[in-house]
Amino acid sequence: SQTIHQWPATLVQPVGSPLSLECTVEGTSNPNLYWYRQAAGRGLQLLFYSVGIGQISSEVPQNLSASRPQDRQFILSSKKLLLSDSGFYLCAWSAEQSGGEKLFFGSGTQLSVL
Amino acid sequence: SQQGEEDPQALSIQEGENATMNCSYKTSINNLQWYRQNSGRGLVHLILIRSNEREKHSGRLRVTLDTSKKSSSLLITASRAADTASYFCATDEDYKLSFGAGTTVTVRA
Numbered sequence: 001s002q003t004i005h006q007w008p009a010t011l012v013q014p015v016g017s018p019l020s021l022e023c024t025v026e027g028t029s030n031p032n033l034y035w036y037r038q039a040a041g042r043g044l045q046l047l048f049y050s051v052g053i054g055q056i057s058s059e060v061p062q063n064l065s066a067s068r069p070q071d072r073q074f075i076l077s078s079k080k081l082l083l084s085d086s087g088f089y090l091c092a093w094s095a096e097q098s099g100g101e102k103l104f105f106g107s108g109t110q111l112s113v114l
Numbered sequence: 115s116q117q118g119e120e121d122p123q124a125l126s127i128q129e130g131e132n133a134t135m136n137c138s139y140k141t142s143i144n145n146l147q148w149y150r151q152n153s154g155r156g157l158v159h160l161i162l163i164r165s166n167e168r169e170k171h172s173g174r175l176r177v178t179l180d181t182s183k184k185s186s187s188l189l190i191t192a193s194r195a196a197d198t199a200s201y202f203c204a205t206d207e208d209y210k211l212s213f214g215a216g217t218t219v220t221v222r223a
Contacts, residue, residue, distance in 0.1 A: 006156075034210070043202060043215040044157075059210070090156055102147060103204075103211060105156035 002027035006091045006106030013113055019064075019078040021109050023091030026072065031093040033074040034103065035066055038088040050074060086113045118146070118186075118203040118214035126220045133190040135217040137203030138183075146179055146186050147204045147211065157202065160188075193221045 006023045013019060025031050032051050036044040046059045048066035056066050063082050067075045074091060088110050092103040118137045127133050137146070145164045149157040163170045163179045163186065170177045176189040190197055200218045204211040 044213040
């Protein structure tokens with residue numbers, strides 16, 4: 001069966017520090033991978049998605065970047081965090097290459113930038 | 115990008131009652147999905163309804179889709195305390211899903 005792992009669960013970082021959030025998927029190959037951010041009490045904002053190794057599409061210009069060094073690994077990074085980067089970050093994957101099919105979400109990372 | 119909008123924003127009901135929430139969207143879709151999120155957790159897929167379907171059932175869930183009105187509804191029958199969560203609709207656009215702000219449902223015992 002397929003599983004998705006996302007870590008850490010909670011992170012408190014000072015402004016200006018770097019960030020690295022990692023997400024891995026098991027039990028499937030060539031998934032579509034996604035990073036979403038959720039502000040408190042709000043909906044999800046798509047940040048990045050990837051349909052293959054090294055292929056990253058950015059949805060919103062921002063202080064973050066994403067990389068996909070391996071088929072089932074998706075990393076969200078920042079060189080210098082801003083206060084506005086605080087939020088709940090969710091990684092997700094889907095199996096269908098045509099897109100638009102159901103997403104499987106990780107358990108999320110609560111990031112607080114102080 | 116296209117985004118569904120749920121209504122109401124919040125809903126409080128007694129255990130055993132039905133809960134209904136609505137989703138409106140703006141452009142043509144291939145499918146519409148509903149997800150549930152418990153506080154502080156990831157989203158869980160509930161049901162997917164395709165644009166050529168009008169109604170779909172899954173256990174105590176009933177979803178309708180009216181493409182002429184660009185709207186969908188999610189009905190939870192005989193609610194339980196465990197149904198307390200936020201519910202989101204999502205519409206597809208290429209490889210991506212766009213989510214609304216959600217409806218927060220509280221089921222009182």
